[in-house]
Amino acid sequence: MRYISLILFFIPTVTMAAPGLDALSMTTNPDGTETYSLSIQVLAMMTLLSFLPAALLAMTCFTRIVIVLALLRQAMGTMSTPTNQIILGLSLFLTFFIMSPVLQRSFDTAVTPYMNEEISSEVALQRLQVPFKQFMFDQVRESDLTLFSDLAGEEFGLDGKAENIPLSVLAPAFITSELKTAFQIGFIIFIPFLIIDLVVASVLMAMGMMMLSPLIVSLPFKIMLFVLVDGWVLIIGTLASSFYVT
Numbered sequence: 001m002r003y004i005s006l007i008l009f010f011i012p013t014v015t016m017a018a019p020g021l022d023a024l025s026m027t028t029n030p031d032g033t034e035t036y037s038l039s040i041q042v043l044a045m046m047t048l049l050s051f052l053p054a055a056l057l058a059m060t061c062f063t064r065i066v067i068v069l070a071l072l073r074q075a076m077g078t079m080s081t082p083t084n085q086i087i088l089g090l091s092l093f094l095t096f097f098i099m100s101p102v103l104q105r106s107f108d109t110a111v112t113p114y115m116n117e118e119i120s121s122e123v124a125l126q127r128l129q130v131p132f133k134q135f136m137f138d139q140v141r142e143s144d145l146t147l148f149s150d151l152a153g154e155e156f157g158l159d160g161k162a163e164n165i166p167l168s169v170l171a172p173a174f175i176t177s178e179l180k181t182a183f184q185i186g187f188i189i190f191i192p193f194l195i196i197d198l199v200v201a202s203v204l205m206a207m208g209m210m211m212l213s214p215l216i217v218s219l220p221f222k223i224m225l226f227v228l229v230d231g232w233v234l235i236i237g238t239l240a241s242s243f244y245v246t
Contacts, residue, residue, distance in 0.1 A: 058171045059132045061098050061139075061243050064182045066091040068239060071186030075193040076222050077215050094236065098243050105131040130163050136174040137162030138244045144173040144180075185238070193222050 056062055069087045082090075096103075106128050114124035148169045149156040156165045200218040204210070225231075 062095045063178045067182035068185050075190045102131045102135045133162040136170050140174045141177040144176040148173045
């Protein structure tokens with residue numbers, strides 16, 4: 001780590017000492033645009049890759065899925081079962097399944113033409129955002145979009161086009177909408193398990209078993225109910241169908 005820091009520290013010095021170095025060159029095109037060397041493009045690409053986890057949370061259905069699954073585990077009272085790794089893995093694969101049309105459209109319109117050297121990196125980046133913007137635009141609530149539009153001093157609504165809304169406004173509005181939707185689904189999931197807990201607690205109280213924890217007795221009944229109704233299929237099917245993907 002120390003050597004990497006030293007290298008990054010001396011890069012500006014080397015650049016100033018050798019402005020004609022091919023690895024860090026910049027060319028001005030006849031039309032006024034600027035083209036950077038491959039090394040700078042690779043550096044920029046590696047920098048963008050570091051933001052992929054944030055983009056995964058902010059621009060996909062991952063947030064809603066992982067919150068609902070975490071609330072389901074808490075409602076059942078199974079403590080750490082399923083584990084965090086299983087919940088994250090299931091959320092990731094379900095996210096890839098739901099987002100596959102969006103990812104395919106982004107790949108066809110941005111990545112493929114860029115790899116074939118038909119468009120520049122700037123155009124590819126703009127095209128890459130359009131399918132994700134449309135996906136977020138289809139899920140966002142008008143109240144959340146209006147809130148961040150007012151904070152940004154702009155006027156954006158659901159009657160406009162998704163590609164005209166900047167990510168700085170659409171992404172936080174989408175996250176807020178996803179949080180609200182996830183907690184609404186979690187509230188509905190909690191109701192049947194809460195009823196079981198109340199019934200078991202009332203029966204134990206009537207039998208005078210006040211020293212016995214209701215959670216220990218109600219856990220098998222909640223697991224049995226969840227298995228009998230095929231809960232995993234219901235939860236995953238509901239989550240997948242709750243997203244509107246065009």
